[in-house]
Amino acid sequence: MTAPYFSFDRVSFVYPNGTKAIEDLTLTIPTGKKIAILGENGSGKSTLFKLLMGLERPTEGVISFQGKPIQYTKKGLKHLRQQVGLVFQEADNQLFASTVKQDILYGPLNLDWSAAKVNAQVSKAIALTELEELEERPIHFLSGGQKKRVTIAGVYAMEPHVLILDEPTSSLDYYFSTQLTDYLQKLDTNDRTFLYATHQINLVYEWADLYIVLHKGKLLFVGGREDLFTNDALLTTAHIEKPWIVSIVNLLRSSNPHWELMSFPDTKESLVAEINMLQKQSTS
Template sequence: MTESYFTFEHVSFQYSDGTQALHDLSLTIPMGKKVAILGENGSGKSTFFKLLMGLEKPSSGKIQFLNEPLHYSKKQLIKLREHVGFIFQEADNQLFASTVKHDILYGPINLKWPHEKIEQHVDTAIQLTELEDLTERPIHFLSGGQKKRVTIAGVYAMDPKLYILDEPTSSLDYYFSNQLTAYLDELDTENRTFLYSTHQVNLIYGWADHFIVFHKGQLLYSGQKDALFSNDALLKKAHIEKPWLVKCYESMLREGLIHPQQQLPRSMDELMQLMKCHTFTPL
């Protein structure tokens, strides 16, 4: 199996107005991982995604896709977009068909799949995103959250191996924000990779297994959660909130309610298990 989807080697990007969006970026997007992309607005996350999708070319440096230099010929861009599904932050930038089902059908039809395969993938996508009652609804009659669910269904129906989600919970209510990670868990196999950009750290803390942090166009961190969320100085610099579960763990540790462990708990169940394992001294 290929070890990485993308490799960036000293990549920088400057917009035509002179704005330097990324500075000397070197990193690898590992295959088969759930990657959280963190950073304040303007940190370079959206530009990074545009480079991944071939929508922009680096001003300097090299990008490799599936261990080969990324070229911008029509043939290679088609190959790239067959592998990569992009869910935009603003759903209106991604929807253009007349009805919900027509929009979800658009991508699979353009992949020239057999009719039965198209219908199977589209029906599964509709069920996954709970859009059964909206399939014939005109797009312009949908709420912001409904539109976002249609974009998710449209990308899912194309069966990409790498998902890019740019602030996917914007416009989603509490229920569907939490449902989104459940959707992704259903897709989570060793053959799929996820890049999830968000400010909602609590939502993806226990879900992601790799974290990348951008700050002012530079790579500030790339690695597992433990070294990131135990580094108060780095979190402060990047304006990233510490997850409430980590705050609880650290507070209980200070109070002597649990024993320290090498890895931070990923869920409330894990934290409660630590408490059960702790031997309390009777009063």
């Protein structure tokens, strides 16, 4: 049996000013899952990611990576960060090299890879995020959306086992927001885990196969899309929008007795196919 990437055992974290950001969190982050992390601002999502990266250390409790407690030594944190990549919400907090290509190069150059592999990974990342025309451009000449794409490329180039995205579509326009899930699809393997924090529920509805909901630093929910998005009380408490597909299915279920058992499809194409099938059944 494959060990989970992360496990939290009664973890709490309090900032120096007394803000309790995470409270008594017991949670497992499994291998090979696409996980949406949901919750209102201040729910603890960004703090959770800092704990996963070793950027913060728990005030109480233990966090384990691949079955072993995280070691907060230089060697231990280097080992962790070679396998876990984080795309920050604010791109300016992540970019520091003078040009686009130099910034994307930084991570792979610190992974003891051959020069050929470094160059191949960087070229792949630049192509994936459509940065070919910008690779020699100084960072400070980039727009907010372009900077975000550079941070995504920099993490992608390192091929992390766990990829963490904290509000990755902030500063991105509609095209690149929707392209992001295509980027992630190209990275998807049986053993890679993604953690994606967002308020844009419709972007992750078709993509995620597991949902984690935080509320005021506490774990409110872990499970699948149907259990989450049919729980109106939980959605209200956590201030989570109901996906449009779920709203449409609810309307259809209530409008026609033949459609009461209609399932919740995971894509718009599946929804259209099911509507067509039910229409044929009701007229036959």
